[in-house]
Amino acid sequence: MLNWDDVRIFLAVARDGRFVSAAKRLGIDHTTVARRISALEASVGSxxxxxxxxxxxxxxxxxRLLGHAQRVEEEMLAAAEDVAHADERLAGPxxxxxxxxxxxxxxxPQVRRFVENYPEIELSLIxxxxxFSLAQREADILVGLHRPMHGNLVSQRLADYWLGLYASQDYLDRHPPIHAVSDLAAHDFVWSVSDLVDFSEIKxxxxxxxxxxxxxxxSSVHVQHTAVASGLGIGLLHGFAATRDPRLVAVLPEQVSEMRTYWLTVHANYRSMPRVRAVIDFLHGLVSEGRPHLMP
Known part of the structure; x- marks a missing residue:
């Protein structure tokens, strides 16, 4: 029989890649981590x-052990949540x-509302x-640009949104007019780092x-937005942010736009947890309120 405490320490080391950082995460000494890993290796004989x-x-x-350990951890967490939150208390991280x-x-900008409504939920926004890996507990809820196709995960479409070309009025006043896509060749652009963006943006x-x-x-969308608003050049920006910024003007909105989708994903074992459900409902509420800004 394997000792669950040893397996739990093994999971922390596997995720952090170092004994010292795993020890800090667990709140124990790194020599204890090393000793428990040795005990686990002796137990499995490898x-x-x-x-x-x-x-x-x-x-x-x-x-091979990591996959089993992650599944055991999921069951242990689900069991703990099932017992601890049988009274449907909205509390926890x-x-x-x-x-x-x-x-x-x-x-x-809307997190204050959530905190006021659910003061006992400790929300971490990343x-x-x-x-991010839901299986490795790097997040409890994941919003991404792609729908995961594998794993014990539940995904749903959160929202469609669009990106468009924007520039500051100052930039447009200082550069040749733009009437067609062909005119863009004479202009300066603020863009993403090529090897850090998906193929669709390069296209x-x-x-x-x-x-x-x-x-x-x-690589920062906030840096791109700020640079475009300062008059540095034209950028492909999130419409839901750019339409709220009075410094920005849409460039060829009828000719250039890129629609994408946000997918909300949660591990199947956690989707019914009261605190997780509260965050999911909060996200759907924000999307519903902001829909006019998400899509043109």
Missing amino acids: RLLDRSPRGVALTLEGQ VRLATPAGLGTYVIA PESKA VLDAIAKDSHIALRS
Whole structure:
């Protein structure tokens, strides 16, 4: 029989890649982590981790154990929630991971309402344009641009939204007029970092201004928005943020736009938890209120 405490420590090390950071996460000494990992390896009769000065890496046996350990963790958490929240109390932590634009411009300005309605829910908002793993508990609720096709996950369409070309009035006053897509070649652009964006955004740039001058590239949608509003160039911005900014003017709105979809995903075991359900309902409410700004 495996000791669940040892398996729990193994999960933390597998996720953090280092004994020291896993120990901080668990609130124990790193020597205890090393000792418990050794005990677990003795129990299974195999080496689970390869140690090096750069950290640790899972062996083949460790990768096999990881899948089982994650499923056990899910069941343990679900059991704890089922017992602890039988009275339907809305309390406890919820980690919400979203794309940067949605988290920054739509959710963050309204978080105060949520906190006032649910003061015992500890909401963590992570507005970053990177991949998060629900299986590894990096988030409880994930909003992304793609619908996951694998795993014990439940996904639903949260909202369609669009991106369009915008510039400041100051920039437009200082540069040649724009009447057609062909006119864009003579203009400066603020764009994403090429190797950090999906292929669809690269196709948009190629279609409208492949040979245009890129004045600034940034991986941050907020930096792009701010730079465009300052008059640096034209940018492909989130409509729900740009339409609310009086400094920005739409450029060729009838000819250039890019529609995308936000997908809301949660692990099947957690979707009925009261606190998770409260956050999901909050998100749907925000989308319903902001729909005129999400789609033109």
